[in-house]
Amino acid sequence: MTLKFIAVIAAAATLGACATTAQTPAAPAAPAAPAPFASTYRAPASAPVLIRGATILDGTGGERTGDDLLLQDNRVAALGPNLSAPAGATIIDATGRFVTPGIIDAHSHLGVYPSPGVQAHSDGNEATQPNTAEVWAEHSVWPQDPGFSRAVAGGVTTLHALPGSANLFGGRGVTLRPVLGATTVQEMKFPGAPHSLKMACGENPSRVYGGRNSSPATDMANVAGYRQAYADAQAYQREWAEYRRKLETAEEGASPPTPPKRNLEMETLVGVLEGDILVQWHCYRADQMAVAIDIANEFDFEIAAFHHAVESYKIADLLARENICSAMWADWWGFKMEAFDTIGENIPFVHAAGACAIVHSDSEVGIQRLNQEAAKALADARRAGLEISRGEAWTWLSRNPARALGVADQTGTLEVGKAADVVIWSRDPFSVYAVAEQVFMDGALVYARDADSPPASDFELGQAYTEIAP
């Protein structure tokens, strides 16, 4: 959105053109009309923390030994040798251990498909029509999902909760802090993080709707569905531009023009066209990704990341050229046709082409040990003769997903000024035996493995098993 647009909307609100519905047509807010469901997340207050003696994978690709890490005022305050501790600092001797940025999972359904997985909790797929760009995953998130605490124990400090892939347009995704003890989703929303739009290629939408003898039943209808929707969004965009032009040119004292009716589905798509909403596109096969890229070019929008992307290795150069991330599993395969050509080297081959590689989970189990998935990919890379360091491999877990989610200026690396999202691992995290010992979010200790704390989720509190020791 342009600054000019914001000014115009503010003016409209002042003029009382639509006093009771003075809201923006697209996602971002004018100052006078804050976006609904605004984040109420507050970085917790905490004393400074000085971590000494660890091997540090800094998230930018580097591995450092002999450096200390200072967390202060929610930020990475310093990273270097022989740092002195500020007054009141907690000093942690992490000799023999590893320190990394917190893991960021770019693809989660925590909260929208919470545990226990009963029918009433199946809130992730609005599989009632192929375009539900108007729904927002955050309105399905149950903050009491016990999965959030398990994810934190796996070193996760940021995650992106997405709608499922039944639809061509599944709805808006939201970037969350797994805030333990949060009672509202607003408390978990990552401040300033853009929304995403979940789109889906391939088998899922055509199976869901084709199975009902409705459209789309084929890949070709999937593509027609995306294109028609963006063509409609362009028309909607023009309608609002025309309204704004009339508003600007209205004579003094004349009654202001009537704004078009808001269409929530179109608002999301226009948000994509204007670059405010990031496209996260579920797409497995190389040929389907190439078609998706052509659609994005036809309608002049960007794709932040392809998700699952099991065949990214076949078009790694194209993805590098188009500056599109791939969010991948290490080795999932075979569960459907479009997942048949998985190779263990997918992630490193994408990395080696200079494209943006991400390790994602799409799983309440997998999110707890994404470091192990990266480790498998790294080991396969080395056996295939690629020289990739541990430090570089860690970019798959924090810096690159931060980029795909539009929060790379905030988190994902241990550069000074970034959020103090930090994990202390018991040992090299590229090992199955490594466990997160301590997890810091915005500088505050949010998980300690040796702590005997009550369950974070109200659902688990006071259940028989949490009241007895093994």
Add this chain to the structure above:
Amino acid sequence: MKRLAFIAALAFAAPAFAETVLIRDGRVVTNTRAGVIEGGDVLIVDGRIAAVGANVTPPRGARVIEAQGRHVTPGAFAAMSELGLADVSGSGAPNDASLSDEEIAAAADASRSFNPNAAAIAVTRVDGVTRAAIATTTSPSLFMGRGALAALDGGDDSVFAPRAFIGVELGEQGADRAGGSRAALWPTFEAALRDAREYPQRYRSGQGGAVLSEIDAAALQPFARGQGLFVVRIERAADIRELIRFKRANPQLRFAIHGGAEAWMVAEELAAAEIPVIVDPLSNLPDRFERLAARLDNAALLQRAGVRIAIAPAPGTVDAHQARLVLQLAGNAVANGLPWDAAFAAVTSGPAEIFGVADRYGSLRAGAAADVVVWDGDPLEVTSAPVAVFIDGAEQSLVSRQQRLRDRYRPQ
């Protein structure tokens, strides 16, 4: 030229004949009282292990493989899988792991479905898994068919123990299929056992079965008479207690639990009842009401209490493609308190013991089948991979279609 090389490699990929091989100077994990032998040797003759120990003298003509201190272990044994039952699980592709006829549930026989040429067999084998329990895992009945044990060498005679066990659901899913409640499930199970024991009389007399079709009653009969293993999918502590009571009343029947997320709560009773548990070390979410107490150290707590354990994915996550991850599951059990030796046994000798084939599989001892893997690192570590795999003494190709794809698209 490229094509010629490909054909040559394929020819090499065919199972080699059994030869005499000495694997020398390894860190030999025997899974026997001999424990781990540093600098140990393993001699393979005629498909069997002829000797294990330090300083084994190679017979004349033996091929010698220098392990150079690397791990030398029995091949892994997937304690539950759909391997060979589906090429692609979804997408409307044929899937033999899924039953749809309530009349032919107990009688379903996975050994008749097994395809040794399924792509997943090689993908699994190259990661060091040499044997697997295979089973149909989706059924409209509380019975899920008779499972089998198979070698993963891709040979025509891969299935070495057909109808080795029968799957039965005695938890939430079973209740869903038998009367809508656990209150109806157990009487249904008991009636099925009666039908089976009274086969064929009640069917020939025209009385018919109370709950089973004639074909299911016939298939269930040996199990109902204690001649086969029931693998019971069950998770909740209260349900496990019900099973223990049932076994006490029917001591001739043999049970193993698959799942057992809450088994740690009844670990002592399970040990006393001698009911083994096939457990998933990643199961730690209350994702079903029957798994509310799931926790990461379940395997460690069970082992400590003296329960025999094996490791496999939890019910609902057993599949046709990722049985290779069983070693990663075991590694995670170690990260959560299970001793390494016990974790490794739980993916080798543990399954062999539960399925009654431990005399031949799951350990490196003279006379056992020569399923041997040489690793480039700790076999439970996610960064490790086999450098040599033997099944029944035949060295296996370490190439699957995933390596072919890798090589086709390898960055220049």
